[in-house]
Amino acid sequence: xxxREYNARLRPWRIGYAAAIAVVVIAVxxxxxxxxxxxxxxHATLRTAARPAPDVPLSTTSATLSTAWTSADHTAIGTPYWxxxxxxxxxxxxxxRNGLTGKAMWSYTxxxxxxxxxxxxxxxxxxxxxxxxxxxxxxxxxxxxxxRQWVRTLDKDGHELNGHPSYAVGQFTFMVWTPQxxxxxxxxxxxxxxxxxxxxxxFAQDGCTINSAVLGSSGALISQTCRKPDCGERQFCxxxxxxxxxxxxxxxxxxxxxxxxxxxxxxxxSTLLPASADGVISAVHPGGTALTVLDQQKGTTVSTLPxxxxxxxxxxxxxxxxxxxxxxxxYTYAVGLSGTSVLWSAQTANPxxxxxxxxxxxxxxxxxxxxxxxxxxINLLDGVTGTVQRTLxxxxxxxxxxxxxxxxxxxxxxxxxxxx
Numbered sequence: 279x280x281x282r283e284y285n286a287r288l289r290p291w292r293i294g295y296a297a298a299i300a301v302v303v304i305a306v307x308x309x310x311x312x313x314x315x316x317x318x319x320x321h322a323t324l325r326t327a328a329r330p331a332p333d334v335p336l337s338t339t340s341a342t343l344s345t346a347w348t349s350a351d352h353t354a355i356g357t358p359y360w361x362x363x364x365x366x367x368x369x370x371x372x373x374x375r376n377g378l379t380g381k382a383m384w385s386y387t388x389x390x391x392x393x394x395x396x397x398x399x400x401x402x403x404x405x406x407x408x409x410x411x412x413x414x415x416x417x418x419x420x421x422x423x424x425x426r427q428w429v430r431t432l433d434k435d436g437h438e439l440n441g442h443p444s445y446a447v448g449q450f451t452f453m454v455w456t457p458q459x460x461x462x463x464x465x466x467x468x469x470x471x472x473x474x475x476x477x478x479x480x481f482a483q484d485g486c487t488i489n490s491a492v493l494g495s496s497g498a499l500i501s502q503t504c505r506k507p508d509c510g511e512r513q514f515c516x517x518x519x520x521x522x523x524x525x526x527x528x529x530x531x532x533x534x535x536x537x538x539x540x541x542x543x544x545x546x547x548s549t550l551l552p553a554s555a556d557g558v559i560s561a562v563h564p565g566g567t568a569l570t571v572l573d574q575q576k577g578t579t580v581s582t583l584p585x586x587x588x589x590x591x592x593x594x595x596x597x598x599x600x601x602x603x604x605x606x607x608x609y610t611y612a613v614g615l616s617g618t619s620v621l622w623s624a625q626t627a628n629p630x631x632x633x634x635x636x637x638x639x640x641x642x643x644x645x646x647x648x649x650x651x652x653x654x655x656i657n658l659l660d661g662v663t664g665t666v667q668r669t670l671x672x673x674x675x676x677x678x679x680x681x682x683x684x685x686x687x688x689x690x691x692x693x694x695x696x697x698x
Contacts, residue, residue: 347380384424428474494555
């Protein structure tokens, strides 16, 4: 066979081979294009700060306040600033702003995702994004620079987080919960070590629906209703509405058949809803006029303290060195750590923020700045008596929380404003 005849016989094979290669190349190109169009790389924009915003140390509050800057962005939950950076969020973006000027220092934008919320705790900002109707995609960013720390979704062991959850920001924990599951996350970690956003614990009991939950240093106080719980050998398990206290930091232990969820006690049959879980464990009946204080170790009733107005469904609580502040029904109550008396009560249109002058983890009310927003003013309360010491006109809306910042305040809410 001549070379010409050999080449002629191989020609169809070569053409077929080339065509197959072309098909593969085209298919790979299509796959890459689809992945690009639907993946983060084409929809995420992260702009980090070349240098952090200058620190804004707490100082003597100005005699009068003027507007430093405002933004139409929502304010991050938790304490919305870290050093000199104030965190805000909009429909698609989370932004770290210079606290003195409002200038954007860094931003993280997902044009294919809706921002559910952003939380700031301990120098880490956690951006929560909605994917297919579920707020289950989390990205953690350094609050000062915007550098990405970690990314994760909330779907551990088949416990998918569906829908729009509720949130609680603790000293070292970010808690996210729906009627089906609670995730308690650590904000620590970096993109390099791969350990960021680890679960401190996950709470989900088959046959039970979570009604509400609060997070504190003493634990997570949880109300749930169980219809057909699969108790097996588990303690603290039964049917009906119940109020239980879970350990604040201990991880899950599914090898422990009796108490895998690290529950301290469970009041099966209780219709109380959680109010606080720091120095004082307390709960309320919505519409009721009493705050029930419970023993941290056993859950037995310590006292029943009268309220000035009917309690609302979701009270808010703040820990302090000498008391537990509980806000509900338009009033704030300073409950002594013994749980047997209310040290003071004050009418507050919005729950106060308490800022330590000594940068203490748990502020001492006798030295702290206690501020609440009412109408177009910020009221400064005496932490020992609850009386209004000063009223500072700012012209802000009636809603919001005033966090002491430098010589003024960050007023947080559906909009963000800094006054100094």
